[in-house]
Amino acid sequence: MPFEALLENYLAVFLATIVGTILVATALIGTRILAPYSKDRAKVTSYECGMVPIGRTRAQIHVRYYLFAILFLIFDVEAIFLFPWAVNVAQASHSAFWAMVLFIGILAAGLGYAWRKGVLQWNR
Amino acid sequence: MMRAVILAAPSVDALDNPALSALLGLIVITLIMTLGVMFATWYERKAVARMQQRLGPMRVGPWGLLQPIADTLKLVSKEGVRPASADRIAWDLSLAAIFVPAFLVLVAIPFTADWFVSPMDLSLLYILAVGGLSFIGFLLAGWGSDNKYALLGGMRAAAQLISYEIPMILSMLAVVMVVGSADVYRIILYQDVVPLIVWQPLAFIIFLTATIAELERQPFDIPTGESEVAGGVFIEYSGIRWSLFQLTGYVNMYAYSLLGAFVFLGGWEWPFGTDIGWGYQLLLTMVKMALFIVFFLWVRTSFPRLRVDQLMSYAWKVLLPFALAQIFLNGLVLVYDLPDVVLLATSGGGALALCWLVYSVVRVKPRQPLRMVGNVPATAPGSVSG
Known part of the structure; x- marks a missing residue:
């Protein structure tokens, strides 16, 4: 019964999501009831340097953040691919091992290319 | 039928029901987690203070042990300010x-x-x-x-x-x-x-x-x-x-x-x-x-x-x-x-x-004597490494 096995493994996770959300909501409602509250125009400005900030806050972000995010995606997907292989590697055949080494090697070569191109250098 | 039994005698059948036992476990974990975090805040302040040759929290309770409780009370009763321009959701x-x-x-x-x-x-x-x-x-x-x-x-x-x-x-x-x-x-x-x-x-x-x-x-x-x-x-x-x-x-x-x-x-x-x-x-x-x-x-x-x-x-x-x-x-x-x-x-x-x-x-390189250009020191070559 795959669904019952799923339920057995992840029912608690589902419940914990609900309980965690309730905990956060309780804290927010509790502070709404307990804490004093007063409105003040100066109080609700951005906490920067006492003046009203100039310019948009949602500024443009440097492109290197996106490059690292793309690299992260590649290697995270690689890690997911590796997990089932890693569990069975001790019983696997030699060819299964070398096939995965080829896969890791291609990704490592990609990392080397990114390194060479200066993607991994933060302050260019 | 099963549900009726559980409602009638929760103490007996609670651990047979996966949802109820999970909920019980979550409640226990929440309590341990809260107490553990309160202890950790005290312990971190105390340990870091000792490493820096300070005493750390000492006033509230013996060795400042009640400090996290005082902190919690203060934080719960503190006003939460939200900037007017913040995205509410x-x-x-x-x-x-x-x-x-x-x-x-x-x-x-x-x-x-x-x-x-x-x-x-x-x-x-x-x-x-x-x-x-x-x-x-x-x-x-x-x-x-x-x-x-x-x-x-x-x-x-x-x-x-x-x-x-x-x-x-x-x-x-x-x-x-x-x-x-x-x-x-x-x-x-x-x-x-x-x-x-x-x-x-x-x-x-x-x-x-x-x-x-x-x-x-x-x-x-x-x-x-x-x-x-x-x-x-x-x-x-x-x-x-x-x-x-x-x-x-x-x-x-x-x-x-x-x-x-x-x-x-x-x-x-x-x-x-x-x-x-x-x-x-x-x-x-x-x-x-x-x-x-x-x-x-x-x-x-x-x-x-x-x-x-x-x-x-x-x-x-x-x-x-x-x-x-x-x-x-x-x-x-x-x-x-x-x-x-x-x-x-x-x-x-x-x-x-x-x-x-x-x-x-990261090792500390031996300090090199200053080279003087005129009467200003020249910048040391290769002192910064990535």
């Missing part, structure tokens, strides 16, 4: 997006051989996957605060968390290869004679470094550095919202310390075996977890904060190649049925190489 949603994953990690952790909230076949994969979600909360908080420091801090937090996620997953993958299971419970049982830190020292060092970075603790606290981004995403949060961020940080510290104690130090299994009873098992787990926490505090007081480029370079240029090498060597040993000693030799050699590499970069 992202502002409060970020709290849930950070706290809930930290809470979810605790579900899969086997505290003793008999007591855990939920048995899980892939608990290690689950812990890594759910633990990696927290960067979304930092992004939301940074975006929702409508503050330049918060946005920068959120972006930095996301970049750092995703970068160190990779070496951490790969170091765990090396352990999974040796054990042949992605279940934390089986990994603990595997270590009944020798803990895995002996077979996989390189993976352990990578895990330890990546953990400090994932927890955003000093010296990896670049996203929340006071002198650079004025507290990062925390800048606009106050009162209970700020304390929820702190709470999550400590819960994550406990969770990752427990994970390290289970995966590398043998958890409750090593060195006494499974039969010593749950009390001693719990004690053994706590002692091993405390080793990690004390180590984090020690590192915190010993090292200055890294620069952001050093941080990213270290993850991608040092830890990631070493982790890939560790996986390759493990595969070689396991597929060709080489003896376990080779595992120790290759991983130990890798660990020594990694330590030597770090040492050769």
Whole structure:
């Protein structure tokens, strides 16, 4: 019964999501009831340097953040691919091992290319 | 029929119902978590103070033991100010997006051989996957605060968390290869004679470094550095919202310390075996977890904060190649049925190489005499290294 096995493994996770959300909501409602509250125009400005900030806050972000995010995606997907292989590697055949080494090697070569191109250098 | 029985006699049938027993476990975990975090705040202040030759909190209660209670009361009754221009939904949603994953990690952790909230076949994969979600909360908080420091801090937090996620997953993958299971419970049982830190020292060092970075603790606290981004995403949060961020940080510290104690130090299994009873098992787990926490505090007081480029370079240029090498060597040993000693030799050699590499970069170079050009000192060549 795959669904019952799923339920057995992840029912608690589902419940914990609900309980965690309730905990956060309780804290927010509790502070709404307990804490004093007063409105003040100066109080609700951005906490920067006492003046009203100039310019948009949602500024443009440097492109290197996106490059690292793309690299992260590649290697995270690689890690997911590796997990089932890693569990069975001790019983696997030699060819299964070398096939995965080829896969890791291609990704490592990609990392080397990114390194060479200066993607991994933060302050260019 | 079943439901009627449970409603009639909850005390008898509660543990037969998976939902009710899970709920009971969650309540227990919530209580332990709250008390543990309160103790951790006190302990961190006290331990760091002693390392800096101060006394730390002394006024509230004996040795300042009641300080966390006073802090909680103060934080709950403090006004929560929200900037008028903040994004209302992202502002409060970020709290849930950070706290809930930290809470979810605790579900899969086997505290003793008999007591855990939920048995899980892939608990290690689950812990890594759910633990990696927290960067979304930092992004939301940074975006929702409508503050330049918060946005920068959120972006930095996301970049750092995703970068160190990779070496951490790969170091765990090396352990999974040796054990042949992605279940934390089986990994603990595997270590009944020798803990895995002996077979996989390189993976352990990578895990330890990546953990400090994932927890955003000093010296990896670049996203929340006071002198650079004025507290990062925390800048606009106050009162209970700020304390929820702190709470999550400590819960994550406990969770990752427990994970390290289970995966590398043998958890409750090593060195006494499974039969010593749950009390001693719990004690053994706590002692091993405390080793990690004390180590984090020690590192915190010993090292200055890294620069952001050093941080990213270290993850991608040092830890990631070493982790890939560790996986390759493990595969070689396991597929060709080489003896376990080779595992120790290759991983130990890798660990020594990694330590030597770090040492050769960060060691203090001998000071060179100033060269004078006219009556101004010339800038010393090659004094800065990435």
